[in-house]
Amino acid sequence: MLIVNRLKMNSKSALTIFVFVIAVGFYSCNNDSQNTLDKTEQTNNSNAHPKLILTAQGVKDIRAQLGTIPIFDKTLAAVKEEIDAEIASGIHMPIPKDYSGGYSHDRHKRNFVVLQKAGVLYQILDDEKYAKYVKDMLMQYEAMYKTLPVHPKTRSYARGKLFWQCLNDSNWLVYVSQAYDCIYNYLSEDERQQLETNLFRPFADYISVENPQFYNRVHNHSTWGNAAVGMIGLVMDDDELVQRALYGIKDANLDANAKDNDGGFINKDGKAGFLANLEEPFSPDGYYTEGPYYQRYAMYPFLIFGEALQNAKPELEIFKYKDSVLLKSVNALLQLSDAKGDFFPLNDGQKGMSTKTNALVSAVDITYHFGNQDAGLLSVAKAQDKVMLDDTGLSVALGLKENKEAPFNKTSINLSDGSDGDEGGVAILRTQNEDLTLVFKYAAQGLSHGHYDKLSFSLYDKTDEVLQDYGLARYVNIEQKGGGNYLKENKTWAKQTIAHNTLTINETSHFNGKYDVGSQHHSVLHYFSSEDETIQVVSAKEDNAYPGSELLRTMALISDEELGKPFILDILKVNSNTKNQYDLPFYYFGQVLSTNFEYETSKTLNVLESKNGFQHLYLEAKSKKISNNSQFSWMHQNKFYSLTTVTNPNDEILFTRIGANDPDFNLRRDPAIQLRRKNTDNTLFVSVIEAHGNYSPVTELATNSRSEIKELKVLLDTEDYTAIAITTVNDKTKIFITANTNASKEAKHALEINGTSYNWTGTYYFK
Incomplete structure (x- = not known):
């Protein structure tokens, strides 16, 4: 009842959580071998869901702490209010037709953010209305995508389907993979088969094997594509997609040093995929060669896929790759900001982009959780005033609750x-x-x-x-x-x-x-x-x-x-x-x-x-x-x-x-x-x-x-x-x-x- 009182939810939600708490208590005491096996598999099996950003154990830990972790509780309440309003407004599924800033573009962009958040709410609050909302929207995307042509706007070197460029399609799949992971067990096997056959696998194939000029290169665009294919592959337990994400398309039939018309290198030196994008653009100090504005943009797929790999395939030790360059990169990026946290606009950089962007919220939380729990990062998180609603956000929230933060030390560097x-x-x-x-x-x-x-x-x-x-x-x-x-x-x-x-x-x-x-x-x-x-x-x-x-x-x-x-x-x-x-x-x-x-x-x-x-x-x-x-x-x-x-x-x-x-x-x-x-x-x-x-x-x-x-x-x-x-x-x-x-x-x-x-x-x- 403690969780119910602290969250001040409606009676239906409270009853759901109450039933869940009683159920957990029952199963923890039950000696039935099958129930014990189910619980063990739910917690420890690498194929259990959720397993990407939220984990089964993480969900348990979060539920146990709700109401006692102020920054997490505040973030959760804000996300719940936001998504409840979205659910009340219904599902909006316009036919893709616009560039960035147009209605169809912004609506589908909004949809993938909402899907990810709704999936997280389902796991943390155990309220089926969020799972149903995610399922209903995904089914509408499945119905649309089966017959969806290439986007009508022709400016991009790699046109998407939902968006005018494959980059934004990859954004969509990175977020939606997390939503699918969160409601995976809510769906029936037939529903999962329907979504994977008609939506997720064709989507992953389109942005990769059907657009190698986008996917098989060293560039922040490709990082998003690699992360998208890899994350949906992890949810679907499709190792071929995961390998494609890590190493690129090996039979792309592309000149090893050919340039696309956006200036990146395709399959540079025979390398492609997520690991090549970790190896090539990052210096040993964690500086990203495109500059802080695009480093900020790439940090989300780099670190969110990194977290997914660490959770689902810990044997890869992705956060130790290239002398822990992913974790170093977050410190480098924070150093590349002025006194109020705005990034220096080196190269192509929009002024005003700052450390308070959501990409840096995830970066700080993930680095704190999987790194050495640097107390300076807690002060950055405190200034951001929100956390990820996952295992890493819980770590930061507990660190702040225990007053462990110290000033982040910006130095001459x-x-x-x-x-x-x-x-x-x-x-x-x-x-x-x-x-x-x-x-x-x-x-x-x-x-x-x-x-x-x-x-x-x-x-x-x-x-x-x-x-x-x-x-x-x-x-x-x-x-x-x-x-x-x-x-x-x-x-x-x-x-x-x-x-x-x-x-x-x-x-x-x-x-x-x-x-x-x-x-x-x-x-x-x-x-x-x-x-x-x-x-x-x-x-x-x-x-x-x-x-x-x-x-x-x-x-x-x-x-x-x-x-x-x-x-x-x-x-x-x-x-x-x-x-x-x-x-x-x-x-x-x-x-x-x-x-x-x-x-x-x-x-x-x-x-x-x-x-x-x-x-x-x-x-x-x-x-x-x-x-x-x-x-x-x-x-x-x-x-x-x-x-x-x-x-x-x-x-x-x-x-x-x-x-x-x-x-x-x-x-x-x-x-x-x-x-x-x-x-x-x-x-x-x-x-x-x-x-x-x-x-x-x-x-x-x-x-x-x-x-x-x-x-x-x-x-x-x-x-x-x-x-x-x-x-x-x-x-x-x-x-x-x-x-x-x-x-x-x-x-x-x-x-x-x-x-x-x-x-x-x-x-x-x-x-």
Whole structure:
């Protein structure tokens, strides 16, 4: 009766649970051998149901704890309210016809989520109305699918049936497999045969053997397909489907290195399937080469199928595969977020996607349960304020109930890219409390979702973007904007080099904007140092983006109290065998405050250039005369920022704004300040970026509204060393010297500059 009282259910539900509790008690005491055998099989047999995400033992444990585990009880109550409303509204089964954001697309997407949740409610609450609802909807899908043609929308390289692409069909099967597992024993053998013969097996075959260009490759799309086929195979006890999920289609008759038109590799190096998708895109650090936005998207099938395999086939030890890379990946993904939990929009990434997404709820719960029960994950789960309604969610709920949580430790970290960790990476430098966070990208191409932005960076002031990465050009699931799909401006703008805070040479994107070329190369880490909180440094090289030109970018996050608030020192060194035009933009937000140089404002908005992303930039103003130090200050979210940069008399400073050649207003109208240097071979760009004050609209007082940098000076720039002097308005001077060639931590350096000797061991000098 305790469960009934705590859940405050209706009398019919309460009676059902009461009968169940009495029945469990009866069978636990019954000496009848057949009943004992049935109970043992229900609990221990790998073919018992549920066995994917919920397990038979897990259901027992959850029922025993209901009413005493607040976060689980809260999640359960919310899901029950949601699904009860869905049941009351009836079953909706439109004929598929729409792109993302259209009614048929969104309804079938809603259906698979509802089916999964209803199946879970049936198991936890033992109320047959949920099982009947799942059964009735599945039977309607069975009736529809038998005669369902390929989806009428033709944009996708692999069209689905319920949805416009096989990717979404795979989403459906991943969720519906869980629902089917939950009501498996509720159905008769004939009903199971009907569903498996007419719906589930044909569905699995369609997204795999009938669409190998979708299924047999290394890409997040294929991960969803692999998980879908494998999970339904586990429910159906069909080992052929499980093997197909793990290893791909072996007789796909595809060129081993052929590309599909979405940019992934089909059957790359003869590998395919779930294990290949674990092996290839993940680095040993758990970084996913497509970037955090798509890592978040892929985390659900990776971890939910991983959980299913761990529960149904524990002998595979899937969570130990590749040195436990799946569990490592969750920590990496959490590190790839800002102070409020929004993921950094590297590559194709939509801003605002955060650690509170359902994919991260499952990821955190599964990692806590199957990992080492890291107390830091509990604090993330607490902030998410919900858990999975399964064995892993119960583990998290019990951990929180017992007050085991500790803060999740976000640190400065260098995450390698590439399956062996040798294809560049992403470095994150953080001050304490994340007052400033620098995200430095020197990674591999990132498959089809990669951008041409070697040695780019973005900067955050706690939760605010200071200097932004644009992210993707897409309005996800908003039908009015290109059917909710990628817009053409994603290629003409968002992927292009000039759209990022990095160097463009001769108005041409890195690798000439060619995917084939970019996929062959990656930047190389020169050094990374985060041991000293006073100064943290990352330095990386790029020698292939522009043949004949070598780029070395060194960025330091300096928190020296003598110099005031923390700031960024940015040193970009270029060696080239030809004279070039260089463009280095800084995409800021907010209102221009002041400059120390004169500029002329454009009387009409002219387009900056004609191609490679430049055609999307308006020229709003241009400098007239500049000195050795050019300074620009702006205000955003009532905070003050400044950029101080070393300039030459012939340099130009451009004020630009995104939005040219964009008749459908697909792009945001964000501003930038852009350094342009012409007719130059070897050169050096040196800048300091500060966050130095704030404004109160209540008191109308401005605090520290002016830059604290008095002078930025290049003391030395040779092949081996670059030395910079930073002087504040209080006449405090610090010298930073970076080793451009020998970056060994053990290397001993001796250097004389203007009569002063500098001696140090390691990669850099700062004093």
